[in-house]
Amino acid sequence: MSTLTTTAAATESTEATEPTVRDVARRARTASADLAPLPRSRKDAALHAVADALEARVAEIVEANAEDVARAREAGTAESVIDRLTLTPERIAAIASDVRDVAALPDPVGEVVRGSTLPNGIDLRQVRVPLGVVGIIYEARPNVTVDAAALCLKSGNAVLLRGSSSAYSSNTALVAVLRDAVEASGLPADAVQLVPGGSRESAHELMRARGLVDVLIPRGGASLIRTVVEQSTVPVIETGTGNCHVYVDAEADLGTAVEILLNSKAHRVSVCNAAETLLVHRDIAEAFLPRALDALAEAGVTVHGDERVRALAGDTKATVVEATEEDWETEYLSYDIAAAVVDSLDEAVAHIRRWSSGHTEAIVTTSQQAARRFTQLVDSTTVAVNASTRFTDGGQFGFGAEIGISTQKLHARGPMGLPELTSTKYIVTGDGHVRP
Structure with a gap:
């Protein structure tokens, strides 16, 4: 209320x-x-x-x-x-x-x-x-x-x-x-x-x-x-509200990506720095998504997936429902996550630019070039490279405390x-x- x-x-x-x-x-x-x-x-x-x-x-x-x-x-x-x-x-x-x-x-x-x-x-x-x-x-x-x-x-x-x-x-x-x-x-x-x-x-x-x-x-x-x-x-x-994204790049380490995804989404779902959308590069989707969907299922997370995500969910334990336009802009604050397969890093960035609340976005990749391009193109208060979105916090940043997380650009931005x-x-x- x-x-x-x-x-x-x-x-x-x-x-x-x-x-x-x-x-x-x-x-x-x-x-x-x-x-x-x-x-x-x-x-x-x-x-x-x-x-x-x-x-x-x-x-x-x-x-x-x-x-x-x-x-x-x-x-x-x-x-x-x-x-x-x-x-x-x-x-x-x-x-x-x-x-x-x-x-x-x-x-x-x-x-x-x-x-x-x-x-x-x-x-x-x-x-x-x-x-x-x-x-x-x-x-x-x-x-x-x-x-x-x-x-x-x-x-x-x-x-x-x-x-x-x-x-x-x-x-x-x-x-x-x-x-x-x-x-x-x-x-x-x-x-x-x-x-x-x-x-x-x-x-x-x-x-x-x-x-x-x-x-x-x-x-x-x-x-x-x-x-x-x-x-x-x-x-x-x-x-701001936190429609935060985790993008798993074509050159991501699968184990690292699963850990970061789970921590970002399921560590504490009712906070603004919890991940609400997962984006996966098509080149790694077949290897990564079944593993990630099973891990999300064990954590009790329902996935709102696009057509390509749903196609790869058949042999998993995951609960996957069809994603709607509304899902891409939703801050769930619950055990739900939207998920999509993208054809490129640039497509992931375009998705984030359209739907993000400007809070926190993360990329998982072993490519320095991909990490550098992602951090340059994404315009949010915090961009994490190979780290959970949950780190966007005054205490975690070493500020000792915070009054809130600003998603505007005047005077104060971030924790x-x-x-x-x-x-x-x-x-x-x-x-x-x-x-x-």
Whole structure:
């Protein structure tokens, strides 16, 4: 269910919502000005206080989360969604550990991106500064509440958290813990706020808070992201859906290709960096596909295959159904994968250009020439050579954490760590210089 779906528990009117949402945005703006100049030591101390508070108040967090889980079960929510919604003491301990990991990361604020002394003697520096007020609109993953708050605090930003109504009790409890810890550390409590209300209108008011909110980051399904991108007057960093491809080249090692395919598709199916389409070069299809289809069958994956894939599936254990045009553009987030045989690397690239969401594409090949051509021609945030699509992740890239994976090309692209939560400003230092 989309974050923007109205629920019976949240029915506030537009008139009541508008000033309330704008009020928290104004308070966040004031807090961001106080937060921006703070040294790393103050921010890190607050993050350690947050981690300690999460562990100390685990019982009340779990109790609040149980309310959300019970409502989800009563509503017939899928167990995979309930699993993402559920917080246990062990998961909360892991979240607290992640917060401490964020505290250990370098502080990007104040970093000199570039600088020089100009011929006229002026000293010019471009330095990183916080974005200001960051709004996050996300679905039923209460861990995102803490992750986003920690990353924003570390990068000197105030954060407005608009989670889904299905996680409202959990998010309310978590934000209460966060705010208490932040305030006890001497930082402004309003640096972390939950956007009030659970209706569609409260989210829309956040999208229209231009001038108070500096950027919005949507995290969730295609419908949520499209709604925010199309309706927001606040600048949006578009985190994309993941219609990711694995292309097995004519010169691929078969064993390596099967391992990469399985990891890309079946390691965890409900994430945006899971593979959704398999493309196989015709020269290797007869040798590779029966082996790959059996491996996918053992992993429980249903294959949506084109005519040539189906023709090679006869003696395998695979469940293969006819692929439709819709399959090529689908982000399944399930044990399903689309599959096609292509006549060339260029045909694989053409397929990817037409259907990809621009997230991650992988090539499996022993040919350096093929790898080089693929990486040059494919225009996605990440292109993997002989590696799983599952590596497109801030933690896997060594960034320590991420706020999302941007599939746009402005400001940030790919996994967004702390530097991507900053902008820059120029500092010009002269000695009485005037322009002639």
